[in-house]
Amino acid sequence: MRVPVEWLAEYVDLPTGVTGEQIAADLVRVGLEEEGLHGGDVQGPLVVGRVLEVSPEPQKNGKTINWCQVDVGDANGTGEPQGIVCGAHNFAAGDLVAVILPGGVLPGNFEISARKTYGHVSAGMICSSLELGLGQDHDGIIVLTEFLGEDAAAGLAPGQDLIPVLGLDHEVVEVNVTPDRGYCFSMRGIAREYGHSTGAAYRDPALVRAHGGDVRPITVPAATKDGYAVELADAAPLDGVPGCDRFVARIVRGLDPAAQTPAWMATRLTEAGMRPISLPVDVSNYVMLALGQPTHAYDLGTLGGPIVVRRARAGERLTTLDDVERRLDPEDLLITDGGGGDRPEQVLGIAGVMGGATSEVGPETTEVLIEAAHFDPRTVARSSRRHRLSTEASKRFERGVDPELAGAAAQLMVDLMVEYGGGTADPGVTDAGSVAPRGTIELDVGLPGRYVGVDYPPARVREVLELIGCQVTEAGEGRLAVVPPSWRPDLADQPDLVEEVARIDGYDKIPSLLPSAPGGRGLTHAQRVRRRVADALAGQGLQEVLTYPFVGEDRFAELGLAAGDERRYAVRLANPLSDESPLMRTELLQTLPDALRRNVSRGAKDIALFELGTVTRPTRGAAAPVPGVGARPDDDTLRAIRDAVPEQPWHVAVVAAGAADRAGWWGEGRGSDVTDVVGWAHAVCDLLGVTVERLQAERAPFHPGRCVELALPDGTTVGWAGELHPKVVQRLGLPDRTVAAELDLEVLTTASEPRAAASPISTHPVAGSDVALVVNRSVRYGDVEESLRAGAGDLLESILLFDVYRGDQIAADEQSLAFHLVFRAPDRTLRTEEVNAARDAAVARAATDHGAVQR
Known part of the structure; x- marks a missing residue:
């Protein structure tokens, strides 16, 4: 959000001589991160230039440049035309452009000098909005009649200083607005936060209109019966929340189509990063930036019936203002013209996102219908993402707009159009729908202190909450009943209020203290087991790896698992990273061989790897319920969700190939075999003091006759070790005679739990x-x-x-x-x-x- 300092001063008292840097620091104090400072860094001469000649010159590299002669008046000291090379093509002879002459400095401390390029000495630069720090448009240079408007540019003369005309002598603070602070996407919100930070007096632009020292109250009239008809007909609200709960409509008639946006408004829009277009559009954007309430203006002559706010029907389409035809989804909320007489029903726009081309205000429009509505944030967010259409309006609606603003925004828009467009406000006022009151949050006044670690007196807690606009009343001993303000939809529970107390009181007052670890705590037995097992295997010369726990169904066949093998029953992901691997592994040996193959393919011939990780064993039975997002699930639902969560036991697996002992001058080497992998498995068990028995076994993916089962004395299986089956080795692309093992660490952890005192060691001889x-x-x-x-x-x-x-x-x-x-x-x-x-x-x-x- 770009915040022009001059504009900010109309809503909050700024100290004399305050700089943008100081304002940014004050806003950081209440959690608004500084994104950048603009303005005040362009040094002249930046002047008006009139293009006299444009000579295109193709270059060998395929690019065409323009050799221009530009009249800059007496700004160059000679009065002669200035020769400038320009690569843009969006201008012609006779246009007024922005020219910076040698000696000038652009943002970023970029100094301009006369230099030879493309066979000419270019004495200056014709500037784009990006180069001047006025926006991100770098496709072409600024043509002043388009950028400022015909009327504003009419009085400009070649050589005139452009810095004050373009507002480049004004500072603009840019702040990063987090998703939970949508109210700060407006001058109203930023000014309020600056007042919280500094204590400066704040004037709410929703209550008073302030410009150039002229302060007037904004009087919002009550709804009348003769206002333009509006029907709120949302037949499919999301979780019972209507897509639109308030719709204010006003009409202005008799507008002068030739009326131009006033220079002060065009300057403010430009400083805020928006391009002036026409009076109705500029007034709408100005109101949105000032208050945070997006509005829309329809050409009244294109409407034939009541405004109907409803969900889209199957097959409906809309060509939006960006000239793109969009196929609408039944979940999209639409603004429609109900039609009547010989006029058919038509879709006017996607609510809160973008209007349609059929009702766009044009150069012949004399009557407009003004819309100021409150839309459900989720509905707008889903439509915006569905159509890949992020607009200034959608960015605000999806973060939450103050539902009490609609009337003031519509009235401010009416006042500005009447004043600068020569129109007349229609007496009819429409205010359809009703906004549900905010719920009450009961706050324990001691909670901020316990959460933050700072002693906040109860009086200070109440003072902060009232400062941010909350209604606070006593709710019993040590408790407050708090109703958040309408512009703060992010305040929903006690922790939210605690954060506000800490933020407004000052994050800098929270001491940086390293908490001391309480006694009697440390690693659990299971954590110690996993660490000791990893250390032991690393000490045996193995290297630890981590593999992704996702597999495809074909991996079970590659490992030779039988059709009814329990290990084939795996959890399937609803949204996998790869469609080829939609299942969660049920054994580490389903993914660990991939790491061995990858290392061998990159030249590692003798390698032994191990992995400690979880496997997923789904529970058979009812699937977990999917609760709605409108409220906290009840205890039974939460219990059912927990019961459906699959078991995820810890395993350790080993895989090795190549030489166990390398050959050299010391003698012949020895390849890895079953004895090595069984020895590593025993090393893990011996480390934990667990006695295991080796039983001959047959189990995929191991070679029959070269596989042992490791079991506790009571018969509980710990794991398997052996040589992989030759066909498995071939299917997985592994070296011949690859050996592997996998142990259940949960079994080993339980078996190694200390139960009784150790037997005394005998000192007698053996x-x-x-x-x-x-x-x-x-x-x-x-x-x-x-x-x-x-x-x-x-x-x-x-x-x-x-x-x-x-x-x-x-x-x-x-x-x-x-x-x-x-x-x-x-x-x-x-x-x-x-x-x-x-x-x-x-x-x-x-x-x-x-x-x-x-x-």
Whole structure:
């Protein structure tokens, strides 16, 4: 929002000699961010020039430049025409243009000098609005008769100083308006905020019209029965909120079509970043900038019936003022002419966005119908985005316009048209609809202090709320009943009011203190588990990665998951980032191999990766309800939403390919195999003090016979590890013999929860004994180990398989498994007889269970 300082001074008392920089700093104090300062930075000579000759000269680069002779009067000291090179083509001989001569300075400290270009010495520059800081138009230069209007430009002469004419000696402060502060898209709102910041006296432009020291009250007449007919017929309001709850219509007759916009108004519009067009349009824009209430003027001669505000019908179209034909949506709110007699019904515009071309005010218009209405912000916002049509009106309506402004805005527009257009105000006044009163917010006066950490006395809280326009009454001990002002739709609950207290009292009064951490808090056990697991795997030489959790249905087939596999049942996103990956992963191994393939494709041959992340396991049953946005959902709805949220457990996965030990002068290397990935899985479990068993298993996407299931002693599955199936490796584009593992961290976290005090460590010596058992090759060594543990009893401290022999000294279908058994007692040194007895009992149990024979 551009704020001309001279205009601001009409609504609020500014200190003598105040600068734009000081005003910007005062507005920052109440939360309005400075976007820039304009004006006052153009240094002369900037003068009026009359183009005498224009000679187009094509260049080798395909561009055509104009060599111009421009009359600048005596401003150049000689009175001779000035030779200037110009690349624009929107002017001709005889036009009045803005010329800056050598020695002048443009915004950005851009100094102008005579210089040779395109074979000529160009002594100055013919300026565009962008170059002068008057707007963003850089397509052509300023033609003064178009920019200022015929009447304003009629008195200009070559060589005349243009800086005061264009208002370039006036400062303009530009502020960034956040979406919740829509009322600041107006001089009314900015002036009010400046008054809050500095305490300066404020004059509401909705109550008084002030210009050049002339202050007049704005008297809004009451509605009459003979006003122009208006029907509010919204048959499909959004969540029960009508698209239009107030519509004020006024008529001005007998306008002079040749009437020009007054120079002061054209200057203010230009300073605010808008281009003067015609008196009716300029008056409408001026009122919008002054009050924040968008208005619209219709050519009364094009209307044939009552104004009807309704939703669009299927198939309706409208050509808007930008000459684009638009297909209307049934949710669009329209302003229509109901027709009558021989006049058909017609659409006049999209409410709050843009009017239609059929009722546009033209150069022959003498009677206008003025519209000042209040539209639902959501309806306007949706129409604006649907038609990709962001206008000055829609920007204000979708942020919330003061519903009490419509009458004052219409009256101000009538007054200006009558005064400068020579028209007569029709006595009929239409004010259709009614605005619902604002609800009351009950505020705990101690809440601002508790939220912000600053002691705000109750009297100060009430003072601030009344200062911003709230109606405040006592609502019991320590509580206030607050009714927000009509221009603040963003104030809806207690935290909103708390923010206002902090903002107006001063953000700079809030101390910057680092809060101290309360005692007895820290990482949860699950957080510590995840950090320790990541550290352990990184210590094993693996690299951590993060992958996107989105997959497509074809990934399940690539991994070889059966048709009924539970892992195929995945959450589908309503609005996925990619249509090819609309599902949430149910395992990390559905996305982690992509990271391995990407690294291998970029030259990394020997690589081992791990990822800690969540997977999504949807709950089968009723979908979550979708509540409306008009009010907070009730407890049952919130409970149903929470119950429908899918489980998202934490997993850790590993994938590796290439060499585990690289080859070199030290000897041959070794490729990654099942033992590596199983070892990494065991490292995670051992780190957490969780004992797991290895069970032979078959599970996609692993190779049958090269996959183990890791389980707790009670049978709870922790995860799987092994070599990926060759077909899976081929489909995913991975290196041969790729190995992988995935563990459920939720299971490991629960199993590693501290439950009791640790057993004391025995200080007595250990006793070791080795046994070699011959069993059939079909017997798994893990089963033999379990039998030895069961037979050895409580004295057995640990057991380790250290050799497997298959050779000519035993039968072809047999294998010899050698185990090292370690025994220790907690309270004494074991005798040889006790160790031998425990060892023999272990061997006997293995013989009974598996037919083992000691070698």
